[in-house]
Amino acid sequence: LEMREGFGQTEGPVLIANFKWIDPKPGSTGKPSPLFNIQLLDSEGNLCDDGEEGTISICDIDKSFPVGLFTGYYKNPELTEKVLGGKNYNTGDMAWRDSNGYYWFVGRNDDVIKCSGYRIGPFEVESALIEHPAVVECAITAAPDPIRGQVVKATIVLAKGYTASPELTKELQNHVKHVTAPYKYPRIIEYVDELPKTLGGKIKRAQIRQKDHQK
Structure with a gap:
């Protein structure tokens, strides 16, 4: 098709x-x-x-x-x-x-991430992660970083049969490096049961960013 x-x-x-x-x-x-x-x-x-x-x-x-x-x-x-x-x-x-x-x-x-001088669009990183069988849904956002200004963060809902672990995190990071570019990989990965969404089904990235800034 x-x-x-x-x-x-x-x-x-x-x-x-x-x-x-x-x-x-x-x-x-x-x-x-x-x-x-x-x-x-x-x-x-x-x-x-x-x-x-x-x-x-x-x-x-x-x-x-x-x-x-x-x-x-x-x-x-x-x-x-x-x-x-x-x-x-x-x-x-x-x-x-x-x-x-x-x-x-x-x-x-306002979703584009500025990390160490690079501009990284969340759409490309999300598309790369979704290709991995462990990922059902994900949201890419900017997390504050004292050195780089911002870093790429992935908030992920896992598929059945997969469990959050340091090994899986490393595997997903390497997957993004291979599919896109090394500097675009998510330095932070958080696993959640569901992503915050609007009534229309759009992911509330601003809510995720706000939560990270309050930490």
Whole structure:
């Protein structure tokens, strides 16, 4: 079966996807919808080059407001003006684009981990861990570290038949090093019975980060 991933938000429809008219790339989020002027912007609002991480943005909404994009937050005009009052709508999600125009999702801007000068997206590390048969679910977050600033932490729900142990922790760390890159492996692994989630099933990474900062 062909896997056709896509990216969208509550604030709008599908923005990027492996649509029927393009050949899907495994792991890629696909290409932008032709209904929107979607670009990757850096922290200063400049266009990103291929291979450079940036924020997924719908551009020039001040000139022509796109059909399908939300028009405001309920009873919150201040937030509406902040988000929609400028030239571009910033989704808050990070990605990079390859030379063929395919987009590769990194994660929420506030979820990206900054460890010893490296920027690490949680999505890639989570995808690597899920490949291991011992992992049912996982959440990658930033844990505070006095030397590196932040380190990668994995909160994991184990599959039946597996028990938390130092040996399993080492095995999972080596697995991530092999699948992604050595600097992306989780230096901290916590095993839990379940992950905190919203009613819609999204993992509450902010709640995990808050708990770690209170320790």
